[in-house]
Amino acid sequence: GAVVSQHPSWVICKSGTSVKIECRSLDFQATTMFWYRQFPKQSLMLMATSNEGSKATYEQGVEKDKFLINHASLTLSTLTVTSAHPEDSSFYICSAAQDEQFFGPGTRLTVL
Amino acid sequence: GDSVTQMEGPVTLSEEAFLTINCTYTATGYPSLFWYVQYPGEGLQLLLKATKADDKGSNKGFEATYRKETTSFHLEKGSVQVSDSAVYFCALSPNAGNMLTFGGGTRLMVKP
Numbered sequence: 001g002a003v004v005s006q007h008p009s010w011v012i013c014k015s016g017t018s019v020k021i022e023c024r025s026l027d028f029q030a031t032t033m034f035w036y037r038q039f040p041k042q043s044l045m046l047m048a049t050s051n052e053g054s055k056a057t058y059e060q061g062v063e064k065d066k067f068l069i070n071h072a073s074l075t076l077s078t079l080t081v082t083s084a085h086p087e088d089s090s091f092y093i094c095s096a097a098q099d100e101q102f103f104g105p106g107t108r109l110t111v112l
Numbered sequence: 113g114d115s116v117t118q119m120e121g122p123v124t125l126s127e128e129a130f131l132t133i134n135c136t137y138t139a140t141g142y143p144s145l146f147w148y149v150q151y152p153g154e155g156l157q158l159l160l161k162a163t164k165a166d167d168k169g170s171n172k173g174f175e176a177t178y179r180k181e182t183t184s185f186h187l188e189k190g191s192v193q194v195s196d197s198a199v200y201f202c203a204l205s206p207n208a209g210n211m212l213t214f215g216g217g218t219r220l221m222v223k224p
Contacts, residue, residue: 097210103156
């Protein structure tokens with residue numbers, strides 16, 4: 001089956017630093033990757049849709065300068081949280097899509 | 113726009129009890145319907161899906177039938193286990209494309 005990995009699985013950083021999260025499709029090429037954010041006991045909130053080789057499309061209310069998305073290849077997308085603050089602490093989940101989305105295991109970010 | 117509504121949790125059951133989690137949707141055309149499961153601290157796993165009316169998706173003892181007349185996709189299991197404790201998300205994807213619209217999630221707790 002289609003496997004999607006995320007790295008790191010969890011990260012703790014100081015306020016003001018930047019954090020990069022990688023999302024990889026391990027056994028297929030994904031034309032589209034999605035980034036979600038999930039707050040405790042809530043559903044997934046779509047942050048952005050990323051197509052290989054083009055700029056990401058951000059959902060309303062998501063700061064594109066704060067959440068930088070790069071989709072350099074058909075198997076890798078990265079999300080960089082710039083100048084992280086405690087309110088950015090959350091669970092970030094990516095998915096990689098062919099005809100349907102396959103989800104990564106998530107990355108828990110804690111900003112101190 | 114498209115939307116998914118599922119029953120609020122938490123749902124607490126004893127082991128071997130019958131489970132129903134209701135899900136209804138609003139969408140144009142003929143979407144595909146999904147149930148995803150999220151275990152604590154993990155990403156989403158596809159549990160089952162149905163792509164057209166009257167289709168029944170099934171996996172690991174769980175079933176859901178695509179009912180177009182009632183715009184529903186209720187999740188059922190005849191005998192739950194403690195290991196089924198998780199959060200369950202109902203979702204839909206439009207006929208064309210791979211975007212997902214999620215319901216709010218339903219937390220299931222199964223007690224021994």
